[in-house]
Amino acid sequence: MxxxxxxxxxxxxxxxxxxxxxxxxxxxxxxxxxxxxxxxxxxxxxxxxxxxxxxxxxxxxxxxxxxxxxxxxxxxxxxxxxxxxxxxxxxxxxxxxxxxxxxxxxxxxxxxxxxxVSLAHALGGTRKSIDVGVSIGIEKSLDELLLKIERYLADGYKKIKVKIKPGYDLEPLAKIREKFGFGIPLMADANSAYSLQDLTHLKKLDAFKLMMIEQPLAFDDMIDHAVLQKELSTPICLDESIHSAEDARKAIELGSCRIINLKIGRVGGLTEAKKIHDLCDNYNVPVWCGGMLEAGVGRAHNIAITSLANFTIAGDTSASDRYWKEDIIQPEVIMSAPGKIAVPTKPGIGYExxxxxxxxxxxxxxxxxxx
CATH class of the missing domain: 3.30.390.10 (Enolase-like, N-terminal domain)
Incomplete structure (x- = not known):
């Protein structure tokens, strides 16, 4: 070619x-x-x-x-x-x-x-549709946070991810559980905001029975995450620490995490993403597709990779109108059913x-x- x-x-x-x-x-x-x-x-x-x-x-x-x-x-x-x-x-x-x-x-x-062939087919994808979740930033007020979650749950999103940081963690999570109960799939993303000095505080997160806490410690760390994971019943998910299949292997064997967030851009492309997917599958470690506020083209690539079998947790690839007044692709990405996006079958990414x-x-x- x-x-x-x-x-x-x-x-x-x-x-x-x-x-x-x-x-x-x-x-x-x-x-x-x-x-x-x-x-x-x-x-x-x-x-x-x-x-x-x-x-x-x-x-x-x-x-x-x-x-x-x-x-x-x-x-x-x-x-x-x-x-x-x-x-x-x-x-x-x-x-x-x-x-x-x-x-x-x-x-x-x-x-x-x-x-x-479709990009999903070329990658070895098997799903006709993918489950999608939503990522919510740190809101101005807890009332606003709860209103957004209520709206996204009504839209059928399969996972609610909320951003946390020191001083904004226990209270919002407690309010969410108080209002919506323990039945909603809830996770917290720390974006490396904590250290092992916060161990006693982080252990309090177990009470909220989260799906996972994402990247609580340093962006380049695996060792301290292994120490923390032994102290938590909540699974740790690594994001920023994983740049390759070798990183994923080391993290899993060290016990640094039980889940991996797979972002195509962070790992260097679809080929490496496939390798990480396959490796995690062999270790029985689930993966999910994280978001980087992609416009339509990046969103389409995320949909394609998420069609692979070991993407067993809803990702962050929500509909275009979640982030944009207008997207750069046509048609825009929409939910085909509550909490689901259809995997395109047209050749390539399936969008123009x-x-x-x-x-x-x-x-x-x-x-x-x-x-």
Missing amino acids: KIERIELLHLRMPLLHPFVTSIGSLMEKDFLIIKMFSGGHVGYGESVAMPNPGYSEETTGTSVHIIEEFLIPLLFNSTINHPDDVSNIFAPIRRNNMAKAALEGAVWDLYSKKNG LNEQVIEKYLLGKKTFTNN
Whole structure:
């Protein structure tokens, strides 16, 4: 498969509502879209890097640099027989996983379209629909938090994830359990806001019978998480600590977690995500697909990977209108039934770009030709 041309689009879209975590607050999403051309087909990818290096060391700006100066030249100078080849092509470049995943995702979409199959099918997915949950940021008031949860439960979402941090944890969780009981699937995401010095406090979370607590300790830690997991009955889920299948293996064997959040961008693409999925399946460790406030292209890739068998926990891939007034794809992602999204069966990601919306939020575009 020869890649003839690549277009790199830089967009900025306002979120419907501010999204607040222990890391900070987002009012808009600054992101990249990849268009990859070959033999009359176009593949789409999306970079999930943020404008600031809060979640990871990558930013939108560093992704542009790595994509332009290193990754595109490597792709243009290589033979691609299958999307799995891209991991090896990019191997000389360390980390920069979100930049790699944006291009690799476009290769996967292009490959699927050339072969007339859906991206989910190309990845080995088996589901016709996926269960979806919702991620709720730190709200201005507990009343607002409870109202949002009530609305999302009415919409049928299969999992409620709430952000927590020191000073905003026991009270909101207690209020949620008091109002909705222990029957709703509830988890807490700490985004690395705690340390082992908070062990006594964190043990109090067991009382809320959460599905999991996500990444309570340092973003690059596995050792302290293993210590904490031994003290908690609540499963720990690792997110920021896992960048590869090797990371996942070490975390599982150390006892650092019982669940893994799989984000395509964080691990460098769909090929590595599949490897982590398969490894976790062998260890009987469930996985679920986390969200990075993706626009429609990234959302479509999340739907495809979640169709694999070991994604047994509802992910964060909610409908487009959960975050956006208008999305960059058509049709937009909608729930096919309460708490479910249908897995597209059309070739590739199953969605087309909405060029009018893209033009509205476009900051810049660069074109690269493989001569």
